[in-house]
Amino acid sequence: MLRRTATGVVAVMMALTAPAWAQMADPSCKGVAVEWPADLKAWGLAAVPVTAATAPGGAPALTPGTPARVTLAAKEGVTLAVTPPKPAGEKTYAGTVAFTVPAAGPYRIAVDGAAWIDVVADGKSLDSTSHKHGPNCSGIHKVVDFGLAAGTYQLQLSNSPAAIVTVLVVSPQS
Numbered sequence: 001m002l003r004r005t006a007t008g009v010v011a012v013m014m015a016l017t018a019p020a021w022a023q024m025a026d027p028s029c030k031g032v033a034v035e036w037p038a039d040l041k042a043w044g045l046a047a048v049p050v051t052a053a054t055a056p057g058g059a060p061a062l063t064p065g066t067p068a069r070v071t072l073a074a075k076e077g078v079t080l081a082v083t084p085p086k087p088a089g090e091k092t093y094a095g096t097v098a099f100t101v102p103a104a105g106p107y108r109i110a111v112d113g114a115a116w117i118d119v120v121a122d123g124k125s126l127d128s129t130s131h132k133h134g135p136n137c138s139g140i141h142k143v144v145d146f147g148l149a150a151g152t153y154q155l156q157l158s159n160s161p162a163a164i165v166t167v168l169v170v171s172p173q174s
Contacts, residue, residue: 029137036135039172040110043067043140047166052095052157056081059098059154064107064169070097072115072157081127084158094158098171102147104148109141110168115160117144119153126153145172158164 012076036043047069054073062068072093073080080094088094093115101107106129109117118125129147134140157165 003134012044012137026137030154032137034135034138036107036138037172038170039108039170040143040168042134042142042170043134043138043166043168045129049089051074053095055079055156056096057167059081059096062097062155062167062169063100064101065154067166067168068097069109069164069166070157072160072162074163075158078158080118080156080158081154082118082120082156084118084125086116088160089161090160091161093160093163096098096157097155097167098156100152101148101171105147105171106145107148108143108170108172109159110134110143110170112139112166113141113160113162115157115165116161117142117160118156119146119148120156121151121153125156138167139166 004038039059042065045067047067050060050068051061051071054077072095075092075094078094111117126146128144130145132142133142
């Protein structure tokens with residue numbers, strides 16, 4: 001887990017690939033080969049750095065199929081389009097990014113931390129269709145599925161104990 005130190009320096013462990021990170025975080029993962037479903041294999045690619053927006057509108061775009069290392073802001077400095085149903089913790093981080101899906105269908109959002117995920121369209125949070133954990137020893141904390149129409153969406157990340165999270169948006173049919 002990333003932690004901000006008293007000097008404000010953030011440890012950049014996320015530069016490591018996800019399987020290596022998982023192995024460092026959980027000693028039982030040492031030497032374990034991750035069984036990747038086809039749609040999540042991109043998790044092991046180098047993540048693109050992105051700084052999340054702190055207010056609705058103007059959010060930077062993620063590219064589906066490419067992992068992003070998203071820098072969030074302290075919750076006190078963030079205004080979200082939709083209030084998450086889960087109240088924010090004492091010292092947490094939040095932010096908004098955008099993504100565009102080219103065709104209607106199921107889409108999956110994977111994240112490496114305990115961040116709350118909201119997909120927002122037309123000012124409303126969309127209902128997810130399923131939640132699960134990532135593959136063992138993968139570094140993926142959770143995977144949330146949504147049925148989406150073609151179009152552009154806002155991805156709100158909130159209640160994250162870490163200032164930097166890795167996110168991957170994919171179609172499970174990839």
